[in-house]
Amino acid sequence: MEMDTPVNVQVLKYEPLRQCALKVEVSRSTPHAPVQLFAKLRNDDRGLQLWKAFREIGAGKAEPGDFRLSRPVAYDERRRVLWHQWSEGQEFTAFAKRQGLIRACRKAAVALARFHQLEIAHLPSTTPEKNFRKLIERTNRMVQVHRQLKEPAQAVVLHLRQLPGFWHPAHQCPIHGDFNYSQLLFEGETPVLVDLDSACMGDPLYDVAHFVAGLYWLERRERFSLGDVQEAVYRFCETYRAGVPWEVPEDALHGQIALALVCRRAYKALRSLEPTMRDDMAYFLGLARHYLGKSTPYRTCAGQ
Template structure:
């Protein structure tokens, strides 16, 4: 268990057996007995000495009642929870009763979904009458009158964003249309909308933006058929890794105008941040991570000047959408300009992350990585330097895979950190050779 002197209560906050009864009491779930409540802990975001935000889901069953409730807990230094509660409440005097409360033990603020400290428009976006009017005002259904709307929350990231799917019943025809809305904590969705508009004519199959609602900070998107990829698909579908490589190359060939950049200096800062994080949370790993980062920074000086391309900057399996022979990308929040090798390296790191987490060995992941890179090389408009790509993979295994594992306190991922580090060291050693056997990556 990671320890943080700033939050000595974090062990209890991360224990479902402790939090389940407390959250059931806070939420006042009627008709549910304690033995019928399952408390699940989801996304965790930890900044040592600064903050810890934990997403909880309570699943309750007591015939004929079934309830699922989402809660966000933000830990407070013990003794400050009352003051922080009053301060948070002063900023949101319009909150409904029970939307925000606090616990003395463990000391934390509790936000009951759909209330969120930063997603202030979320309750209205999930209220049937309110959203029915909003859809009409945004002219998202043409001349068809909106009769009814049903909503499903697809992904909620506390204090950051929420993706909602709407089933819209339209007048004038027996028709139901699917619309998607991503609500943001700030105005970043406006820039995402501008980028998606530029991509729509160049990248044939992917997320499509319809409108951006500045008042509610909401990006509206059209339905794209298909399902997101998982590791089992790569294990069973022949040539899927090759199709992923072709898709990534096609995305990198797009031309966009944006101020957003991901530079080599950002990679460097990510590496150094991983060292600091390990020192604070996993001192038993800190020395090895520091040594690996030091070696990377020495060799960084020899990297060739990178190309500049359109980066997805969040290339991971569940952001690829497959529908038969079509393969595309969703979640364009992080699209920017930068080195395509860094983007491809991020995807390779995600292959190893999924493979190891699903029980495959490193040797079983290598062939899929080779297929990915060979396909990318065959379809890319950008020259690919194998030594530079190997360096970027070595770096991504630390500043992305390892750092996120530590920050999210994901025990399943943390269990493989030694393997990530060994892989990083191997890729760095290979990067010092101009070519590999048959010019393959690994």
């Protein structure tokens, strides 16, 4: 690169002593559009693990309308920087408003099912024990802020502690590890899975559940109605189930949804410090208990 080449750097996220995410735009001396890249700097070797795992995945080989991954293009080992192609796409919520929430969720389910069937080496593993410890830590913090949440929080913890499907997943495969509406873009009709920092080997229902929990977050933020979200949850789960060759046990799915509602969404409400924080935490804990109390198939998610 020439020394006088204009470079524009935008900080997207910064966590002191942990990581920094950047958007880097490099101008060209030709009339072509600038080169745009995404850079993630970390204080550990996670970037190197992801580089080894995903550099051989042919992200551009997926059929149109199927899905693709945000593709790593280089790793700077000395600076611990992982470089990705910049994904220019439409956000999930915008696509859902234009094409319909159910259509967007079906496409997301197909993309997730295909991703779970990729053969990816060099990924670390996660365990139910690790996720359960996170549940304990986060519910304790919630109860410290809102003592009235102690009973519903303890009920969720006790139920998951006794749920065999949570402790003994029916299947293990590569998972995104943080799959939700904000990690999905659309380039035309093609879903693009982005931000694979949390990718690992684990229970695929963890991804399914976190996407479902994210839909309820959108409902709580009045992006979509409760009825639309309930129907979309059902269609997403059914489409995913049809797209994978393994069983999707409903009790295990409900358990993972409850975990995601508490660990991700109720805890996010706590960290938001918004005026509705306590009501939001209570809402997601109540929804988690509702899922754990289901004795009928998750078709009831559609309000039937």
